[in-house]
Amino acid sequence: MPFQSVHSSIRDIITGENVRITEPCNLYGCSIGNGCFIGPFTEIQKGVMIDDHTRVQSHSFICEKVTIGHHCFIGHGVMFVNDTFSEGGPSGNPAKWKATHIGNYVSIGSNATILPVTICDHAVIGAGAVVTKDITVPGKYAGNPAKKIG
Amino acid sequence: MPFQSVHSSIRDIITGENVRITEPCNLYGCSIGNGCFIGPFTEIQKGVMIDDHTRVQSHSFICEKVTIGHHCFIGHGVMFVNDTFSEGGPSGNPAKWKATHIGNYVSIGSNATILPVTICDHAVIGAGAVVTKDITVPGKYAGNPAKKIG
């Protein structure tokens, strides 16, 4: 069988002090700040920047073009998206992928899905929410698509 | 790079007879009954109690303060939640985390999200559902938030 298999690994990453990681995970070309925790079964792609004291829980996927502030909590099974299939399918051209910026003290509940958006400081995203638009006012957001609930 | 890396493992768990586990998984401090199956890419935290003949499928996460009855089926990618961010973000105080109790013969579909609730015997939770309230009447529940559909 002619398939090629490589193993997930931690490679070419920059970290601050006191970073704790639980493997297996697939982290490459990203930057992780002081005091961060990265759970198992996670993938974080190149160019991602995660600021100090942020925790990324198990099963989450953070794609290229995402930045996350400090003191954030990314729950379990959270998926970030940078390609909105705007031309009817995935774009092979990274220049067409869109960025996501997560502020500071943002909490994202488990199984949430984050389309390319900006989320302001202190926002709370409920578990299972699908965030399709920018969030500019702190508060709690939930549902599919996510709406302000508190 | 000063990060600390540990590997997922099976440690300090109590199991009954004929328990089958597919690794990699991260299981610690939990109790798993007779005849249970635990799929790959799962994490089950300390204090979780799973009764006999229950199956936990791949990619699921079961947090502290969850109990699951016998003959249950936990689908793939199911995420349990114990912290509702009630104070605007994650609580560092486990005393503020809330419990979830799943009855017997409960079936939970894949990619479902289970907030801290009690679910009665014989309830069926549809795939992709987000369960935000107690379920006290057997039947089928689906949607975000989950509602009774049958």
Next chain:
Amino acid sequence: MPFQSVHSSIRDIITGENVRITEPCNLYGCSIGNGCFIGPFTEIQKGVMIDDHTRVQSHSFICEKVTIGHHCFIGHGVMFVNDTFSEGGPSGNPAKWKATHIGNYVSIGSNATILPVTICDHAVIGAGAVVTKDITVPGKYAGNPAKKIG
């Protein structure tokens, strides 16, 4: 402790040329066409057939009785379902599981859930969608349950 542990692996699969796989993953008894990519933390069960140049991203689960066409994109954390709990819980009888057929050039967004359905060529499924019915008209579908949005 009397539990039995096995490790995820790649076994009894048939692949075309230039297939790339990132481990750990649990792939068994399935068929994967030329030029396909399979990401880490995936499980693909026996009998699944994936046609040429299709990509299956990290954290996805593809169950028995699923076929996927060529040039498809299966996002991260996508879960397929073959058992609809139609008798109030999981069926132990595979003859009661239902099939899913995904056409060609289909794109499925991250964290989507796909019940047993047929999806036509060129359909686009949004991130976080829960697809409960056949999709016979190309276009973009999103929400829980998924509806046509474009």
